[in-house]
Amino acid sequence: MTDKHDCVVILDFGAINAQMLAKAVRQLNIYCEVLPYTAATDRILALQPKALILQRGEACGERTLGRELPPETAALGLPVLDMKSSPWEEADLKAFLVKECKMGQDWTTEAFIEETVAALRSEIQDKKVLLAMSGGVDSSVCAALLHRAVGSQLTCVFVDHGCMRKDEPRQIEEVFRGQFGMNLVSVNAEDRFLERLKGVTDPEMKRKIIGEEFIRVFEEEARKLGELDYFVQGTIYPDIIESGWDGGKSVKAHHNVGGLPERIDFKGILEPVKYLFKDEVRRVGEAMGIPPVITRRQPFPGPGLAVRCLGELTREKLEILREADAIFREGMDEKGYGDHASQFFAVLTNVQSVGVTNDERTYGYVIALRAVLTTDFMTAGVADLPIAFLTEVAAKIAVQVQGVNRVVYDITSKPPATIEWE
Template sequence: MSQQILILDFGSQYTQLIARRVRELNVYCEIHPFNKVPKLTPDVKGVILSGSPCSVRDNGAPSVDMSAFEKVPVLGVCYGAQLIAHLGGGNVLPSQMREYGRARLSTLNHHNDLLKEMTLDTQVWMSHADTIAAVPSNFEIIATTPSVAVAAFKVKDKAVWGIQFHPEVTHTTEGKNLLRNFVVHICGCAQDWTPDQFVESTIADLKAKLGNDQVVMALSGGVDSTVAATLIHKAIGKNLHCIFVDNGLLRKNEFQQVLDSYQHMGLNIKGVDAREKFYAALKDLTEPEAKRKAIGRTFIEVFDEEAHLIQDVKWLGQGTIYPDVIESVSVNGPSQTIKSHHNVGGLPEKMKLKIVEPLNTLFKDEVRIVGKTLGIDPTILGRHPFPGPGLGIRILGDITADKVRILQEVDSIFIGGLRESGLYDKVWQAGAMLLPVQSVGVMGDERTYERVVSLRAVTSTDGMTADWAHLPYEFLANVSSDIINKVKGVNRVVYDISSKPPATIEWE
């Protein structure tokens, strides 16, 4: 196992970002809830305590036994720093004003290992309602801002530091320096957790775990399932059986295109045309969650039926990635359901198979890097995320084969236009929604009363937050004209300019 940093999550919105910054230093790290601290093994070289929306002064405020970390360096970030000060006998009070946004370090102890090679007056990012008003006598203040007397501290007799600002956000201009100082120089991590090393060790682990067993896996054409399948295939070859189901809700020509691309990769894959089963299951359903559940249930039935045709299957492969794992064991338990997950969640219980998830320690951007290391086609790695229920949640209201045809044509023109204009790789995700309304129009000398489609394109790094993509007006005008002229049944095109939050990327 690689050397690693343990990150304890107290509920901060930035916790995953801390992990990503540590990973960028080629050091492995894991996030665990503050109330589920794992036993420290020799490979754990340091601990980071995250921020939190809570106050250390609250009754039942999240806390941790610091004595568990006596043998490794500790860095407290924001709430983590306040907690260290509070547990040590310091005084944490409400700030005179909420300190949120950019600040500058007006004093800085360059001799301290944590702050080496950082510059005086460097910009940092604050996000806190409390402040450390007084530190215990064995604490040394090592940085301040004009309004924050304790911007950073060191416990004199221990390898324990606290910082009031967030080094993981880009607004802290030298945050990466600080994290490198802690992770590499103070904790002594070797920076050997690389994509090449991950691929090599993962394939070796998969060979040992799976042996000569048979594995079945559903593929979607997306990045995660493709990279996971490639890793398993490299470990066990033809003992991996891949199934790609056409649910009738894919993009235009996608079923054949995806099958062709997988066969060129040498994967043992079977395509299953189950369109009519899905349309029957969706008949007359209009409520979004009911549609999702019908799609998920039908997928499980089809996949289970196909999997039973394979002899002696013992494992189910999945493309689960690290954010899925983190969210299932979050500080306060699984997050509130905004919409049911589109993964194959019910399969393991139904099929009584063991699970193999080779990507469950990686973030999305890391999955793409590993895919590149594996030599996977860049067009697959650069593919926009596409929801599991597909066009089923982009057709608002009930679903019919004719509505699917209309939306496939619209989507094809929009996505094709993005590719031709060099805009595809500049947006995180794009697609079209078929709205349950009709509008009056004029084509030639005739009055029309036809459907409205909304185009949606967003920019993002991880899909957790997103801004609407500011596509050129000329591009939108050309795409709109193409859609109205070429797609029978559509006479109006609108563009969605909502960001996430408050809107979600998909409409359903």
């Protein structure tokens, strides 16, 4: 990643905004990596940096007080930009990196694609590659890179556990098999999953069963494909970045395919977007022709609608939720409110209430709509959607979706609530 481009290392002293700074540097088409301020000099030097940025802004408060650059790092003699005060200005960054350090601005999306494809090609050679395709941004972009690199040596497996959103399985097939011409195995495992989930109401248990069953289905499919050499993981940079304040690594819990590489004997794991932030992954996807319905897809939990369908999962409840969710999302897109919320979806509460339709008493489910605004998903506020719009959507859902007669809007922030209901 770094040998073809100039690199700057951001040393994180515990600043909450080290990742934002890294994104700002990369916006200048300059490659950077974030390391804890205590990183050993050989780790820093391995990246062949042309400069260091010390991220210890005032905004970080007491946490970074008294933290000094280790003398051996200072002794490297690299140019240093010390971010003592926040917020930084893009112009300052540019003046330092481009004017003073003469760094090239050539780390572009196109360069990334070209170099990653070439590197994958030379690593994989004539070997076979397996990818677990969720239709999410990360696995989709990995698939596009791998497909461009090795074409039909790549096989993608998509498992439909029956908890996908409306039209998603069809979209995945259309895009990856239809448009890209990939080898895509699409497994309809709805019956299997629902059978195992019968009578289960505890959310943790639901997740566990879905995770276990997922591995089982996936393993069966992989065995059918014969010998496979590489397995692809859609790890992204925030999953592996080491923060300067706890020094710890938070490795993404690939809750769905978690145990797979240990169970099947792969020659290696490929992680082509490991050094990219989510927005950068999205841009790569766009540049490779993946349609917005996938690159703009909202975060979606691994167990899918299962954790938005409270209580026991049944085909009927999931179908009700899928329809209600689709009406809400369509309405948001039509009105252009999609950009006002980071994530929005419907939840099928397990509550039923009395209603009235054509003078007849009904007893139906209550659907909750949730729309939140967040930058980091650690905290979230409620999206301020017009009441007239919400009323319109509620009416549409209650009239069009059989089995629903009441719709509510969740107006709780995170914390104390979470974004998802389970």
